[in-house]
Amino acid sequence: MQTRPATLWPVQTLTQPDPALTRGCVLVPTMGALHAGHASLLRLARKIADERSVPAVATVFVNPTQFNESADFDRYPRTLEADLAMCEAAGIDAVLAPDAEVVYPPDDPVPVPKLPPVATQPGLEDHFRPGHFRGVCQVVSRLFDLTEPSAGVFGEKDWQQLQVVRAMTIAQGRGVEIVPGETVREPDGLAMSSRNTLLDKAARAKASGIAAALFRAASRKTPAEAEDALRRVLRERGIEPEYAVIRDAETLLDAGEGPCRLLVAARVGGVRLIDNTPWMPA
Numbered sequence: 001m002q003t004r005p006a007t008l009w010p011v012q013t014l015t016q017p018d019p020a021l022t023r024g025c026v027l028v029p030t031m032g033a034l035h036a037g038h039a040s041l042l043r044l045a046r047k048i049a050d051e052r053s054v055p056a057v058a059t060v061f062v063n064p065t066q067f068n069e070s071a072d073f074d075r076y077p078r079t080l081e082a083d084l085a086m087c088e089a090a091g092i093d094a095v096l097a098p099d100a101e102v103v104y105p106p107d108d109p110v111p112v113p114k115l116p117p118v119a120t121q122p123g124l125e126d127h128f129r130p131g132h133f134r135g136v137c138q139v140v141s142r143l144f145d146l147t148e149p150s151a152g153v154f155g156e157k158d159w160q161q162l163q164v165v166r167a168m169t170i171a172q173g174r175g176v177e178i179v180p181g182e183t184v185r186e187p188d189g190l191a192m193s194s195r196n197t198l199l200d201k202a203a204r205a206k207a208s209g210i211a212a213a214l215f216r217a218a219s220r221k222t223p224a225e226a227e228d229a230l231r232r233v234l235r236e237r238g239i240e241p242e243y244a245v246i247r248d249a250e251t252l253l254d255a256g257e258g259p260c261r262l263l264v265a266a267r268v269g270g271v272r273l274i275d276n277t278p279w280m281p282a
């Protein structure tokens, strides 16, 4: 890495890609509105980057192509100054915060990679947010092209996204290692999310029911019992989920003999929240 020049920003901030600065880095792609969950991903990237003597880099870009409701895109929190300060505090070397025209040049369409099968398993994100993973795969692929990382850190909070990005990256033969980062929770269990700031007081209190249901279900002995417990606790907490299911952790097909994941999506006070937790066969 070059010595960081004095800039207006607390951390070296790029609005244009600069592969000379980022090549081989450990990358944390984000949409900004960074919170303690992201801070943990940034610190993990820093640690791995130190072990490998490569830069730790983050991207901040609110990707329009992964939102299937324009209102959701419009109200997505944008907090660039605070995001850069958090990247600085985590020891990130450089942040790429490009304008939309840099990611999606108007005269040079960015291809959408072939979606891996795990992206479209029935009854999950793809059903409720059609096109979402198309946009995620498109932007992640593009950000990888712009920064040329050796590893990418993705949060387990977006479990389905993590599986989709990993499968896509393997299929592309990119040689980018996909590293999972643990979910960080509020004291009452609510998974940290940029969307939590959109919850009003009543919705915020109710939202903790999602984690409560996941943790109760995780201790059940069979997949069927776990799924029943998950739905029962959500009902008790007044939460009507879009889905509340147990699936194979990697393929997202029906639960089998291997490690599983309990997965929930629910709208609470008009805000769509997702969360998950592991379930292991005895």
Ligand code: PAF
Residues within 6 Å of the ligand: 029, 030, 031, 061, 063, 066, 136, 139, 140, 158, 161
């Ligand atoms: O998880 C996110 O914040 C986004 O989906 C990602 C991976 C940065 C792509 O825009």
